[in-house]
Amino acid sequence: xxxxxxxxxxxxxxxxxxxxxxxxxxxxxxxxxxxxxxxxxxxxxxxxxxxxxxxxxxxxxxxxxxxxxxxxxxxxxxxxxxxxxxxxxxxxxxxxxxxxxxxxxxxxxxxxxxxxxxxxxxxxxxxxxxxxxxxxxxxxxxxxxxxxxxxxxxxxxxxxxxxxxxxxxxxxxxxxxxxxxxxxxxxxxxxxxxxxxxxxxxxxxxxxxxxxxxxxxxxxxxxxxxxxxxxxxxxxxxxxxxxxxxxxxxxxxxxxxxxxxxxxxxxxxxxxxxxxxxxxxxxxxxxxxxxxxxxxxxxxxxxxxxxxxxxxxxxxx
Amino acid sequence: xxxxxxxxxxxxxxxxxxxxxxxxxxxxxxxxxxxxxxxxxxxxxxxxxxxxxxxxxxxxxxxxxxxxxxxxxxxxxxxxxxxxxxxxxxxxxxxxxxxxxxxxxxxxxxxxxxxxxxxxxxxxxxxxxxxxxxxxxxxxxxxxxxxxxxxxxxxxxxxxxxxxxxxxxxxxxxxxxxxxxxxxxxxxxxxxxxxxxxxxxxxxxxxxxxxxxxxxxxxxxxxxxxxxxxxxxxxxxxxxxxxxxxxxxxxxxxxxxxxxxxxxxxxxxxxxxxxxxxxxxxxxxxxxxxxxxxxxxxxxxxxxxxxxxxxxxxxxx
Numbered sequence: 001x002x003x004x005x006x007x008x009x010x011x012x013x014x015x016x017x018x019x020x021x022x023x024x025x026x027x028x029x030x031x032x033x034x035x036x037x038x039x040x041x042x043x044x045x046x047x048x049x050x051x052x053x054x055x056x057x058x059x060x061x062x063x064x065x066x067x068x069x070x071x072x073x074x075x076x077x078x079x080x081x082x083x084x085x086x087x088x089x090x091x092x093x094x095x096x097x098x099x100x101x102x103x104x105x106x107x108x109x110x111x112x113x114x115x116x117x118x119x120x121x122x123x124x125x126x127x128x129x130x131x132x133x134x135x136x137x138x139x140x141x142x143x144x145x146x147x148x149x150x151x152x153x154x155x156x157x158x159x160x161x162x163x164x165x166x167x168x169x170x171x172x173x174x175x176x177x178x179x180x181x182x183x184x185x186x187x188x189x190x191x192x193x194x195x196x197x198x199x200x201x202x203x204x205x206x207x208x209x210x211x212x213x214x215x216x217x218x219x220x221x222x223x224x225x226x227x228x229x230x231x232x233x234x235x236x237x238x239x240x241x242x243x244x245x246x247x248x249x250x251x252x253x254x255x256x257x258x259x260x261x262x263x264x265x266x267x268x269x270x271x272x273x274x275x276x277x278x279x280x281x282x283x284x285x286x287x288x289x290x291x292x293x294x295x296x297x298x299x300x301x302x303x304x305x306x307x308x309x310x311x312x313x314x315x316x317x
Numbered sequence: 318x319x320x321x322x323x324x325x326x327x328x329x330x331x332x333x334x335x336x337x338x339x340x341x342x343x344x345x346x347x348x349x350x351x352x353x354x355x356x357x358x359x360x361x362x363x364x365x366x367x368x369x370x371x372x373x374x375x376x377x378x379x380x381x382x383x384x385x386x387x388x389x390x391x392x393x394x395x396x397x398x399x400x401x402x403x404x405x406x407x408x409x410x411x412x413x414x415x416x417x418x419x420x421x422x423x424x425x426x427x428x429x430x431x432x433x434x435x436x437x438x439x440x441x442x443x444x445x446x447x448x449x450x451x452x453x454x455x456x457x458x459x460x461x462x463x464x465x466x467x468x469x470x471x472x473x474x475x476x477x478x479x480x481x482x483x484x485x486x487x488x489x490x491x492x493x494x495x496x497x498x499x500x501x502x503x504x505x506x507x508x509x510x511x512x513x514x515x516x517x518x519x520x521x522x523x524x525x526x527x528x529x530x531x532x533x534x535x536x537x538x539x540x541x542x543x544x545x546x547x548x549x550x551x552x553x554x555x556x557x558x559x560x561x562x563x564x565x566x567x568x569x570x571x572x573x574x575x576x577x578x579x580x581x582x583x584x585x586x587x588x589x590x591x592x593x594x595x596x597x598x599x600x601x602x603x604x605x606x607x608x609x610x611x612x613x614x615x616x617x618x619x620x621x622x623x624x625x626x627x628x629x630x631x632x633x634x
Contacts, residue, residue: 125364
């Protein structure tokens, strides 16, 4: 089961964090870009190649200490077919290194179309009776709930069939997330509370040995008060926590999505890892040629930061 | 401005409908599939090639009578890189034939990521100071509103900059759309009413010469009573109406999204056009070898069906 695999990796590495591989040209050290442009041209191909090379070096730097990576599809899609080749190459490389791969695609549509998206990321397409892995196969994918259960069910069916997971948006990390997600319903609850209730219910049949479900949730570190409420509503949903680091969420904020067993959440950081070498914290020790060492140092700092915050939260100290 | 271009095409062709190019292997006549598999293999490539060939034949059959086509990204993504090449090839072909192209991608994410999606479908990516069209450039893209305005703004900015359009999900055509979209808010309104209010407000600065905005909405034909309410809330949003035909919406249902000026909406049909040759309506006259003629006959029938319903709605007869 997806959720058990993820939790076992989190436990064995003692690290409840995920590295976001969301490269943008400006995040990639100039020497890598220059080399790729010289070889492939200053075009979509050259940019995409620099992304793939950069990603692999980040993976090489952190694979032994982190359980999972998350790839933001938008960053690859912007560079078209070449960008998506870089996505696929990165997924394959991360899997070879034993990492759980989350496709951050935030896909959703009506039933029959959600089925096609699910085939792309989790399931298989059928060609004249033969099943083949879909185009962008990952271990889990992020999903938008706005269309209700028929937009979710095909993903859940593939989770059952192929041991995959989904992360459904509940309360996102961005500034304007409240505009819709915080709307107050007739009964006084917020919309995000109702979504959380549904997510937990939808995940019932996919509960694993640790008591958590492969139907997971997304709750931003930037909203710790809401995270506390949501953690109580969702008994079994594992929570993916974006918004730590560059977006302003702290380890204490992220800790609000964890449970007393020390499990219940994985925290994502993208920019703060990819661009660690440029940050106030690390720019004294590292430069663009040691960006990978900076990424590792920051990944370790983040791991320890979160583990400490989670420990403190539940020890009462 | 996108919306003016769309309306001018609708007027000149006297046709407020959009053909959905959402091919699935089972929709494609066997002789096309067989030929593609023989040439390219019974794999993702062969399946994707059969989709591109099929799409072009549908476009050849209808380009002179319809204003626009809509491509459902999920159908292409399921077939990976090869599928997306078929998408791009179809977009290019449709544009050469003078059709407006809507990418039905239902994308959304937090601000900086929404920006990357917008670059992929509407805007341009910057590579070392040079702007290049993103990977999957279309005239408009469908967008999910769940993340609030920061997930929408980057698309609106690109609409302004590059004369593009967006269609924001308000009330979707699927059975379970009410589970979230129909939730009753504290003030007694439904969630979809609040989304509609926001969509209309977001589109203010992009209002064109006909009084409609390039910030458009999606309202399913399967919910005519809600469409009447939403048409009143949204003074300027053009409405894309899915759910006509195979999903059960009638021309009278779709007419609820139109305005008294006879404009205000475009109705999409996918399966009923692509698979017209197999339908009860046309299977006597056409077979898999004349699927394109069947698609044209059905596109004409649909055009006349909708035009008549719209005329009746506003003439009171």
